[in-house]
Amino acid sequence: MRGPARRFEDLVVWQKAHQFVLVVYQLTQSFPRSEIYGLSSQFRRAAVSIAANIAEGFRKRGRADKIRFLNIAQGSLEESRYYLILANDLEYGDVSEPTLLIEEVSKLLEAYMQAILNSDS
Numbered sequence: 001m002r003g004p005a006r007r008f009e010d011l012v013v014w015q016k017a018h019q020f021v022l023v024v025y026q027l028t029q030s031f032p033r034s035e036i037y038g039l040s041s042q043f044r045r046a047a048v049s050i051a052a053n054i055a056e057g058f059r060k061r062g063r064a065d066k067i068r069f070l071n072i073a074q075g076s077l078e079e080s081r082y083y084l085i086l087a088n089d090l091e092y093g094d095v096s097e098p099t100l101l102i103e104e105v106s107k108l109l110e111a112y113m114q115a116i117l118n119s120d121s
Contacts, residue, residue, distance in 0.1 A: 008058035011055070013108035017051035017073070020101045030093050040094075043083040049076035050105065054112075063116060070113050077106055 005011050007099040009038055023048040050073045057069025088095045 004088045009053070009057040011058065011112070013105065013112045014051055014058075016101060016105045016108055017054055017107070020046045020080075020098060020105055021051055023098045024100055027087070027093050027095065028048065029100060031087070036090075039086065043080065043087070044071065046079040046083060047102075049073070050080065050109075054109070063119070066103045066116055067113060070109060070116070074106075074109060074113075077102060077109065081106075 008014050021044075024043055028035075028043055030041045053073035053076065057066045057073070059067060060066045070076045084095045084099055084102065087093060
């Protein structure tokens with residue numbers, strides 16, 4: 001069994017979210033040049049927001065503050081989920097890897113939030 005996380009980098013949910021960001025950057029490199037200020041930029045920003053809000057929420061002291069940042073991460077996750085659908089429909093690349101990763105991040109994030117809500121502190 002793992003001990004409590006000392007840094008946000010210790011969180012498995014953050015590690016998977018960071019992997020998702022890297023995969024999104026890789027995927028969007030192959031998008032048409034016309035999307036550089038459109039879908040590519042929006043998708044990258046949303047993906048980064050997932051990991052960034054997990055990291056920011058980690059240091060918040062109050063349960064409500066932690067949950068607020070994790071909920072923002074969930075919103076960015078859903079935004080990213082839509083961008084995966086759009087990229088797939090526009091045939092901008094293979095979205096199978098990021099789709100699997102986002103599902104994993106979604107489940108881990110929900111479990112992390114439930115653990116915080118059910119904790120005594």
